[in-house]
Amino acid sequence: MRSIHFLLDLLERSGKRVLRAAGDPQRLLSVAAATLVFLVGGSAGQIASAHDQPEKSFVASWAVGHINPLPANVAQYSNQTLREIVRTSVGGDHVRVRITNTFGTETLVIGAAHIAVSRSGSKIVPGTDRALTFSGRTSVSIPAGAPVLSDPVRLHVKPLSDLAVSIYLPNATKAETSTFIQGNSYASSPGNFVDFPELPGASPVAAWPFLSGVNVTSKKAESIVALADSATLTSEWPRFLGERLQKHRSTDELGVVSVAIAGNRVLHNSASPSPDVPNPQWGQSALTRFDRDVLAQAGVRHVILFMGLNDIAGPGGFFPPSEAVSVEDIAAGYRQLIARAHEQGLTILGCTLPPLKGNTSLPGFDTPANEAARVALNHWIRTSGAFDGIVDVDQVLRDPSDPARLLPAYDSGDHLHPNAVGGKAIADSIDLRLFR
Numbered sequence: 001m002r003s004i005h006f007l008l009d010l011l012e013r014s015g016k017r018v019l020r021a022a023g024d025p026q027r028l029l030s031v032a033a034a035t036l037v038f039l040v041g042g043s044a045g046q047i048a049s050a051h052d053q054p055e056k057s058f059v060a061s062w063a064v065g066h067i068n069p070l071p072a073n074v075a076q077y078s079n080q081t082l083r084e085i086v087r088t089s090v091g092g093d094h095v096r097v098r099i100t101n102t103f104g105t106e107t108l109v110i111g112a113a114h115i116a117v118s119r120s121g122s123k124i125v126p127g128t129d130r131a132l133t134f135s136g137r138t139s140v141s142i143p144a145g146a147p148v149l150s151d152p153v154r155l156h157v158k159p160l161s162d163l164a165v166s167i168y169l170p171n172a173t174k175a176e177t178s179t180f181i182q183g184n185s186y187a188s189s190p191g192n193f194v195d196f197p198e199l200p201g202a203s204p205v206a207a208w209p210f211l212s213g214v215n216v217t218s219k220k221a222e223s224i225v226a227l228a229d230s231a232t233l234t235s236e237w238p239r240f241l242g243e244r245l246q247k248h249r250s251t252d253e254l255g256v257v258s259v260a261i262a263g264n265r266v267l268h269n270s271a272s273p274s275p276d277v278p279n280p281q282w283g284q285s286a287l288t289r290f291d292r293d294v295l296a297q298a299g300v301r302h303v304i305l306f307m308g309l310n311d312i313a314g315p316g317g318f319f320p321p322s323e324a325v326s327v328e329d330i331a332a333g334y335r336q337l338i339a340r341a342h343e344q345g346l347t348i349l350g351c352t353l354p355p356l357k358g359n360t361s362l363p364g365f366d367t368p369a370n371e372a373a374r375v376a377l378n379h380w381i382r383t384s385g386a387f388d389g390i391v392d393v394d395q396v397l398r399d400p401s402d403p404a405r406l407l408p409a410y411d412s413g414d415h416l417h418p419n420a421v422g423g424k425a426i427a428d429s430i431d432l433r434l435f436r
Contacts, residue, residue, distance in 0.1 A: 057221035058096065059299035061088040061157070062214040065259035066177050067283040068103035073180075075209065078172040081188040083122050083199050084165045084211045089242035090223075090255040091159040092216030097132065099140075099167070100147040100212040102292065103177045108142040108210065110134075111170035114194040115155065115214075118162035122186040122202035129195055130155050147212065147296075157216050159246050165211050166194040175209040180282070181262055182233055183207035213257070215298040220253035222301035224435065225294045227286055227337075228260035229307050231354060231393075234412050235423030244427055251432055259293040265310045266333040268323050282310075282318075290337055295344055302435055303341050304391060305334070306351035309365075312373045313356070317364035327376045331384070338386055349434065350387035352378040352394035357404040358415035365416065371404060389434045396429045397422050 069075075095115060101108040113132040116124035132150040134140035142148050157163065170192070185208060189201030226238045242256040263270050263282030270282035283289070286307055294303055308330050315324040334350065341348040353374050359366045378394050381387065397418055399407040406415060410422030418426070 057218060057299065058094075058152075058215040059090060059092070059218040059221045059253075059255040060213055060223040060225070060257045060297040061090050061092070061216045061255045062086040062163075063098075063225070063257035063259055063293075063297055064179055064182075064208050064212055065261045065264075065283060065289065065293050066100060066102055066208075066212055067180050067261060068176055069178055069180065075175040075178070075205070075207070076172065077169045077175065077187060077209075079190045080169055081191065081193040081196075081199060082167045082169065082185055082205070082209060083188070083202070084167070084183075084185040084208050085118050086163055086165065086184075086208070086211070086214055087239070088157055088159060088161050088163060088214065088216065089238075089245075089257065090216060090218055090253060091157045091161070092218050093154060093156055094152045094217040095130075095155045095157050095163075096150045096152045096215050097165055097211060098147055098149055098213035098215070099142065099210050100177055101142040101144055101210070102147070102212075104142075104144045104174075105176060106144060106174075108144075108173065108177075109169070109171050110140050110142065110148075111168040112138055112192055112194045113150065113168065114166045115153065116164050116166070117155075117157075118164040122164075122188075122199040124164050124197055126197060128155065131195070152217075159252070160243060163214060165214070166199075167210060168192040168194050175207070177212075178209040179207045181206070183209075185209070213297065216255075218253050218255065218299065221299040222253070222435075223255035223257060223297055223299045224302040224304060225297050225300050226256070226258040226260060226304045227290070227294055227307065228258065228305070228351075229264040229310055230260070230262035231309070231417055232258060232260035232306055232423075233262055234417040234419060235426060236420055237423035237426040240420075240424045240427035241430060245432070245435075248432065251435060254435055255299065257297060259289075260306075263310055263314070263318065264307060265314065265319075266307050266330055266337075267311055267325055268319065270310070270314070270319060287333060287336060290340055295340075295346075301346060303337075303346055303348040304351065304430075305337060305348060305387075306391070306393065308334075308377055309353045309356065309374065312353075312377070313362070313365040313367075313370045317362060327373050327380065330377055331380050331386075334381075335386055347388040347434065349389040349391055349430075350381045351391040352381050354393050354397045354416075354418060355399070355404050355406050356416050357402070357406075361414040362416065389431065391426065391430055393426055393429075396425050
């Protein structure tokens with residue numbers, strides 16, 4: 001009751017009359033609270049109106065898995081504009097972007113950023129350019145290791161369309177957070193050209209530096225995340241799945257994003273010591289990056305895990321022999337990812353691993369021991385019941401006359417990585433009822 005007396009004294013000193021309800025402290029509290037709101041009504045009303053507006057539901061429409069390139073491969077920019085072209089999966093009327101400094105060693109300064117509908121090359125569609133802000137500011141400094149979300153802007157985003165995100169880097173900036181052997185971007189000549197219809201001096205950049213996601217408003221607000229390796233990059237099955245989902249009213253609000261990284265593994269972070277590979281960094285393991293690349297996606301509801309062959313066949317070739325693992329080790333890693341997905345209410349599908357017979361491009365992959373391990377791991381995926389569903393990639397892609405080999409029509413040419421025809425076959429094999 002001391003707080004009540006204090007409030008009454010305060011009101012009496014301010015000259016306000018308070019109705020005292022003897023023996024009715026509940027009424028006294030309600031009257032005092034109402035009077036207090038009246039006293040500070042101007043500022044309280046502003047605060048209430050700001051927070052009474054619920055934020056729109058966003059869903060991931062495009063995303064990428066970033067790596068930290070080794071020093072020899074780190075691009076550098078200074079007083080330049082990057083225009084990064086991305087393809088949406090699902091559409092919406094509002095859009096926001098995620099920019100990350102995940103592997104940066106210094107603060108990342110973004111001087112300005114815009115988004116527009118892409119036309120071709122570094123050109124944008126007139127009338128679609130929108131300035132992006134970050135907590136109301138046109139520029140933002142992103143600490144090392146951190147991401148930042150832009151404020152939402154109104155822009156009609158069509159499903160399966162190309163957007164251009166322009167980022168101005170005023171300072172000397174190392175692209176320590178980027179991609180490897182994937183990406184479609186342009187770097188300008190010196191200057192801030194985020195709102196230009198075409199970048200002056202545009203030069204192609206085969207990467208997506210810093211930009212990690214594009215989210216749109218969605219009624220269903222659910223997304224599917226593909227956590228995968230290079231077999232997904234070459235086959236592009238998430239793109240074909242997104243196109244397939246758009247053909248059905250029951251699934252056309254689902255976003256599909258791929259955070260595939262070439263050479264990625266379930267259990268180990270991957271940097272290649274091989275002299276045959278031009279100094280790549282293959283990215284952090286699925287266990288390491290699961291929270292960042294999967295759980296942090298807007299509206300994530302489903303995960304499709306397509307990974308494990310590099311764990312089996314990589315050690316001794318691309319990776320140190322000391323990182324050799326057993327089928328049981330990989331299965332235990334799968335179970336960890338399943339548990340972490342289920343803890344957040346997600347469903348997680350497991351993909352069987354495709355054939356590798358005849359591969360000579362990657363050292364040490366096609367061996368009897370690796371084939372036996374692949375068959376054993378596929379058996380576990382199919383029969384353990386650990387996953388919420390199965391995508392039987394092995395069954396889809398293998399040659400019926402030689403099940404240890406890819407069907408020629410689905411072979412990219414190295415007898416290991418499926419091509420786009422194989423990717424469409426994978427996407428077409430997925431039971432869409434798993435996403436309803």
